[in-house]
Amino acid sequence: MGVTLGINDLKMVTAEMAQYPDMDYSGLSFSFLKRRLTYVFEKLKVRKLVTFKERLSESEFREEVKYHMAVKVTEMFRDPGFWRSVRHNIFPALGERFSVWFPDTPSGEELFSFLVLLKESNLLDSVDIVCQHPSEKLCSEISLGVFDSRNGELNHSNYKRLEESDRFEDYFTNENGELTFKRSLLKNCRFRTKAAGIAEEGELFDFIVFRNSGINYSYGRHEELFKEIVEHIRPGGFLAIGVKESISGSLKDYLAVVDDKESLYRKPGVKNE
């Protein structure tokens, strides 16, 4: 029998977690927290709240919690129309050298989709990418570029919907049920172990990809988080969010819509090279 988490339990647990670095999950919506913590408790075989609370003092346990809190993206090139729009509407406007931030990278699918797209647009040498997640284990896993081959067919079919050509198999080797992507794709990519959405002070990016993470936050925190993220877009830079997320509050009038259907936005201003 698993743990049944009520609202007070969730408040208590998130308050305990928030005492540790990069573990402030208090901005997540209650319903998401309830589901996710239930999932984490199952994964870590925790059957009592008090056990969870006690084990938070162990750094290895905290690492496992951060790892399992991540909602992994289950396919590459999710929403092929989005990636097509990035190639057609964003890439030509990014300039000779540009920076990209993935403020919450729960798995490698989005990153490697982006890297393949850059490679095919001959932009892999023009980019600096920061991928961020609070779990060190997860960042380390992503940096290996290894994916379960059971998703290979889906990834490939999404790619084919995006591309006129079919070069997908050029990017990985397929051995022992695993697809291992070429390390060279990652040459301008660095990983940062830090809570989702929190950049370094004054850091600016030309393109921020934050798809389907904001939906896990409460309405209030969602708005705050987006404001914080938009502050880190360079003037004239771009923001991508999930196709079923919306920009709320004052940001709605502030950001220009680049592609409404694919949820791509642009910050006003001109890039100062």
Add this chain to the structure above:
Amino acid sequence: MELSDRKFKVVVIGGSAGSFSVVSKILSQLDPGFPVPLVLCLHRLKHVRSGLVEGLNLKSRIPVVEPFDKEKLKPGVAMLAPSNYHLFVEFDSTISLSTEEVYNHSRPAIDFAYSSAAYSFREKTLGIILTGANKDGAKGLKSIKDKKGYTIVQDPTTCDVETMPQSALKLFEPDQVLTPDEIVKVLNSLVD
């Protein structure tokens, strides 16, 4: 007590294989003054984002929309779970979407839509399960029943694929087992 006296806060319809024509029929015969928010959670191809909502709107007598995350439920509007997202009904009468793990081989998973509605609105939830080829939805519909909500299962003899209704019937006794025409009558009886 008449069903209309129960003042439902949400009606959730779940379906899979063969359900498009049944949902389309229900929507085409629904009273335009239908007073309750309607949620449609139908299994659909994950890579096909458009077409289903447009197809349902062709004959529907109430608007059918695909909600954005955190959008409010609206009386007389049918909200269709978007492809490749789970849909949850929240306490504050909003929809939340999620890309969490596939459940019952499905995203959207009907179980999640039913159980979140039951958790949020308890006895003010009406759940209907239609034709379909897997067991998704059965446990969720039972959770509506467990919270004293109202449950309807499509008569398996009228289903293209009876697995989904049969899974529900194996799990619990719903309030009614009805044909699509009878389901329409029940829904229209909610109009004052």
